[in-house]
Amino acid sequence: MSKSAFHNKKILVTGHTGFKGAWLSLWLEMLGARLAGLALDPRTEKDVFVLSGIGQRMQDHRGDIRDLDAVLQIFEAEQPEIVFHLAAQPLVLDGYQDPAGTFATNTQGTAHILEAIRQTPSVQAAVMVTTDKCYENKEWVYGYRETDPMGGRDPYSASKGAAELVIASYRRSFFSKENSPAIASARAGNVIGGGDWSDYRLVPDIIRAVENGETLEIRSPKAVRPWQHVLEPLGGYLLLAEKLLESRQQFAEGWNFGPLPQGVYAVGKIADAFFEYFRQRSENSEGVTRSHPLTITGWRDVSDPNQPHEAGLLMLDISKAIQLLGWKPVLDFNETVHFTADWYARYAREDVHTLCQEQIKTYQELWKSRNEN
Numbered sequence: 001m002s003k004s005a006f007h008n009k010k011i012l013v014t015g016h017t018g019f020k021g022a023w024l025s026l027w028l029e030m031l032g033a034r035l036a037g038l039a040l041d042p043r044t045e046k047d048v049f050v051l052s053g054i055g056q057r058m059q060d061h062r063g064d065i066r067d068l069d070a071v072l073q074i075f076e077a078e079q080p081e082i083v084f085h086l087a088a089q090p091l092v093l094d095g096y097q098d099p100a101g102t103f104a105t106n107t108q109g110t111a112h113i114l115e116a117i118r119q120t121p122s123v124q125a126a127v128m129v130t131t132d133k134c135y136e137n138k139e140w141v142y143g144y145r146e147t148d149p150m151g152g153r154d155p156y157s158a159s160k161g162a163a164e165l166v167i168a169s170y171r172r173s174f175f176s177k178e179n180s181p182a183i184a185s186a187r188a189g190n191v192i193g194g195g196d197w198s199d200y201r202l203v204p205d206i207i208r209a210v211e212n213g214e215t216l217e218i219r220s221p222k223a224v225r226p227w228q229h230v231l232e233p234l235g236g237y238l239l240l241a242e243k244l245l246e247s248r249q250q251f252a253e254g255w256n257f258g259p260l261p262q263g264v265y266a267v268g269k270i271a272d273a274f275f276e277y278f279r280q281r282s283e284n285s286e287g288v289t290r291s292h293p294l295t296i297t298g299w300r301d302v303s304d305p306n307q308p309h310e311a312g313l314l315m316l317d318i319s320k321a322i323q324l325l326g327w328k329p330v331l332d333f334n335e336t337v338h339f340t341a342d343w344y345a346r347y348a349r350e351d352v353h354t355l356c357q358e359q360i361k362t363y364q365e366l367w368k369s370r371n372e373n
Contacts, residue, residue, distance in 0.1 A: 005242040007032035010122070012080035014065060014113060015087030016058070017042040019196040020129070022049035023230050024084060024237065026356045029057055031238075036078040038063055038071070039087055048195020051352035065109035068116075075116040075123075082241055083126040085113045088160075092133070093200045095156030106159035107166060114170040117181055125182045125244035127237045132189045132226060132258065132316050133157040134164045143226075143261075143317030146187075146254040164254065171252060182244035182252040188233035189226030189258040189316055192336070194343025194359070195352070196230075202267055206274045207344050209297070216299035221268035226258040226315050228329060229336045231363045233257040236327045243325060251325070258316035259329050263336070270337070271299050277341040330366050339363075 011028055015021035016037030026048075028035055035058035042049045049055060059078065063070040065087045088106050089095065095102040110128065117123045135144040136151025150165060152158035164185055171183045192203045202218070209216040236257035243251040275298055321327045331339065339359060346355055 005031075005245060006082070006238070008034060009082055010034045010036070010078065010080050011082045011084065012036045012038065012075070012078055013084045013086065014038045015085070016060075017047070017049045017055070018086060018088075018090070019048060019193070019198065020191060020230055020234065021084075021086040022047065022052065022054055022195065023193065023356070024086065024234050025049075025054045025058060026052060026353070027231075027234060027238065027360050029054065030357060030360060035059065036074075036080065037061060038065070038074050040064060044197045046195075046197050048352065048356065051195065051347060052356050053353050065112050066104050068112045071112045071116045072119060075120045079120065079122040081122055081124050082245070083113070083117060083123055084237060084241070085110065085126060085128045087113075088129075089156070090131075091198065091200050092154055092156045095154055095159065099155035102155050103159045103162070106156070107162040110163040111166050111170075114167065114183070117183070118170070118174050123181045125241055125248075126184070127241050127244070128163075128167050128183065128185045129237065130160045130163050130167075130185055130187050131157070132187050132256070132314060134160040134187055136161070137314060143258070143315040144256070145317045146256055146320055168254075175252070176249070178249060180249070182248040184240055184244055184252050185254045186233065186237050186240060187254065187256050187316065188236075189228055189314070191228055191230045191233060192340050193230030194340060194347060194356070202270060203274070203340060206271060206299075209299070210275075210278050213297065215297040216271060217302040218267060218271060218299050219303060221266065221271070221299070221301050221303070223267050224264055224314070225267065225270075226264050227270060227333075227336060228257075228259045228263060229331050229339050229363075231339075231360065232259070232329050232331065235330075235363070235367060236321060236325070239325055239327050255321050255325065256316040256318050257321060257327070258318050259336075260318070261315070263329065263333055264315050265333065268299070268301075273333070273337045274341055275299070277337060278345070281345060326371075328371070330363065330370055 011033045017039040089102045150161035152161040
């Protein structure tokens with residue numbers, strides 16, 4: 001990802017108050033972009049968006065992407081050159097609790113962003129972020145390719161599959177000419193990293209258990225997921241946006257960003273790795289917070305055959321991004337765990353903006369060294 005590609009560019013990030021959106025905004029700030037964001041309020045006062053103060057370094061618009069008029073007004077005011085669309089209802093279980101709201105946000109909301117792009121001549125490129133769960137999941141043992149059918153059994157997954165169809169429809173109907181805005185979609189796996197406090201997510205649940213000295217309850221410890229640090233797909237989104245600016249329609253299609261096959265692990269193994277990291281810190285008297293020492297109690301299986309359905313096996317084929325974009329994952333399993341756990345071990349006693357910048361810089365250095373070799 002080239003700094004010159006984004007320096008002084010006007011960039012709008014939807015969902016900038018969320019976990020991935022905040023990290024992307026922090027990275028774009030370091031690349032010299034002129035930033036604006038459109039999102040709902042952050043969920044907690046401990047979110048990376050709040051603790052990093054990134055909202056004070058950009059045009060921070062609060063609004064709902066389900067409101068087309070509000071979206072159009074912000075696009076009109078900001079006149080972005082590049083759009084990263086990350087605003088979403090991001091949780092499978094919340095999709096079961098509010099299916100209509102999930103479809104309204106993830107599917108209709110995506111259509112609203114595309115419509116705003118259509119009506120805003122300044123936009124040159126957009127990366128529309130969906131999820132690996134947009135595919136019709138057959139629970140098979142090989143990764144899904146970008147040409148595999150969209151689908152989704154649960155409302156969240158189906159809403160993202162439907163969003164991909166909306167993106168493809170707008171691309172073919174309105175953005176197919178060479179001088180049109182270049183619209184690509186990006187599908188990433190299970191993303192972890194510092195500053196995520198969402199409910200029903202493994203790493204935030206692990207950190208809460210560690211900080212509170214509680215035993216973690218895991219619903220599906222044998223479920224296999226394509227785990228990756230948040231900076232991995234974000235690096236892919238940035239590289240994709242750069243390619244869209246350079247070549248426009250050549251890269252205007254769907255792209256998978258996930259780990260290599262050796263980065264696919266069961267939920268229980270991830271939990272074990274995090275608890276071992278904090279156990280070692282506790283033995284060295286290095287707590288997660290200053291308020292109390294760590295109490296590492298581990299996890300227990302609370303699987304329920306009657307719980308809402310979640311995929312048991314899900315992997316992505318990333319060969320297209322490797323071969324055509326020149327993107328590939330940088331961090332191995334242990335580094336992914338360390339990057340994430342280290343953030344949570346330090347956030348309470350350090351400046352979070354500086355901590356995030358440090359991790360981004362380290363990642364960029366690893367990216368450069370490992371892609372040159």
